[in-house]
Amino acid sequence: MSADVELQGVSIAFGDFYAAKNVNVKIEAGEFFSFLGPSGCGKTTLLRAVSGFLEPSEGKVLIGGQNMSGIGPNKRPTSLIFQNLALFPLMSVADNIAFSLEVRGVSKQARRKRADELLDLVALNGQGDKKVHELSGGQKQRVAIARALAVEPEVLLLDEPLSALDLKLRQKMRTELRAIQQRVGITFIYITHDQGEALTMSDRVGVMNDGQLEQVGSCYEVYQAPSTPFVATFVGENNAFSGKVEKVSKSIAKVNVEGTSFSGSVGRTTLGDPHPVGVGDDVIIFVRPESLSLAKGAKAPKNNFSADIETIEFEGNLKNIYLKSNKNKSIRFSVPSVFDTSDLTPGSTIELSFATESAIVLPSGPLALD
Template structure:
């Protein structure tokens, strides 16, 4: 059983501060949907509005097409997994999992049976009598999930539940969460500031900044066709090339920057005209080195400043003629041993792999 969630013009204000501003989003039943944004962007506030801990100052929260106004968190068909998990330290694992059944008056043998089933689902059979502090980080994580699922919610809300885990465990839990979601087939709404998490798990993501939704879409779409400079720089990495539109033709445009004229793709919805200030974005992995770049429309000559070996890729930090910095990555499979710091090289990129957007705020690291 899953249910859709719809936010209609939802705003949440604290005094004069907008934690969320006119948010409109429709999440389908059974979807794995992520809100992605930097800390303080209002994503947790939205989650609290859906779970019922925070009434929206304006707008409506609809779950299963029912307005949730005035319905408390204990009456909503949602379950929330907290950032710190909020397991009950004085109870055993099984008591934790069966808590939601206990408060609904389910008899003890029945709820222990249900707890046993859920322990099996999270591969912790026979560990129901342990105390919470006897579990490892990943096990606690799974207990929190089991506890949230015990109520059989229609919507599961997850507030950065993986942020406290180490990298390897985090990667394994991503797959695990996705599998659990497929198995129980309910709507998952996931909150994160980690774009890797959002992209790997979600069906669709919504990128948020300063209380407003910047873009909603499928993962690859958001990554490849960002609609705002913020999305372009927050989801993955991007090199901005600042300039002015020189020419427009169909879905391509010429942009004149202090480092040359480039031709990049452009979306018509951006409503840019010739002469407008704009930014062309190129991702580090879309830049490649060429010996003789005459065949390419977009050429950059750079001076290498710093080299960073990451394992699967090598990252090069370089400066352009104008002084602005640029980053590009080369897969480790390609031999780049002859490139050293302060060597002068030529970079090229495809028109289709760069995108022009109107000038706007970038994501700050």
């Protein structure tokens, strides 16, 4: 059984401070949904409101169409996995997993049987009698998942549970979490500040900033068609050029960036309509580092500008070339590692360009801090 979760105008205030402001989103049953945002953006607070540890100051939380107000965390069809997992250190692994059954008065044998089944599900067969501290980080993770699934929740809530693991293990657990979600078929709501996690696992992502939900969409949409400057800079890397609109025709805007004209496609709002930008408006034009190319050798270079190479970083699959434009603006240009950069030396000046379709024009707004 899995249930949908709907937040209707949810605001959560602590005194004068709003941790969440008017959040509206419907998460479908069986969906893997991630709230992605920097620390302190209110995503954990939102999760606590879904799990029932917090009541929203305004608005409603509906699970499976039912209003959850006044229903405590132990009465909701949700189960929460804590950031630090909160396994019970003095109990065995099997007792941890079966704790929710013990609470309900299930017999010892039935509890053990269910714990063993769940241990199988998370690939920890035969580890039931161990103490929690005898397990590795990744194994603890799985125990936490098994314990949360033991209550047979309709919605599983995960509060950055992978943040304590090292990179390799984190990548492995992402795949595994996704696989478990597909096996049990229930709704997963995942909280993270790591875009890699959000993009690789989720069906849809909600990007949050400062208590507000900035954009909800598929991973692809959020990356390719951000609707706010924050989303454009928080999800993936982006070069941002601020300027004023000179001309708009169809969905292409011509923007004057400190004397140079650039063209880009006008971005869409969260609702899917093009942003209403007009001549003279302050806008930002965003170009991904991988969307830039060397003007030299291009057939019909458009949107050209020159910049000085500062450093070149090798990042395995990519090379990142950091440049400064003549207006002293930092620019990042990424090429695949196989790309020959032997003639690109720090200090030399190169001419870059980008395609109009790969650039996005959005009304000015706050960027993600880097």
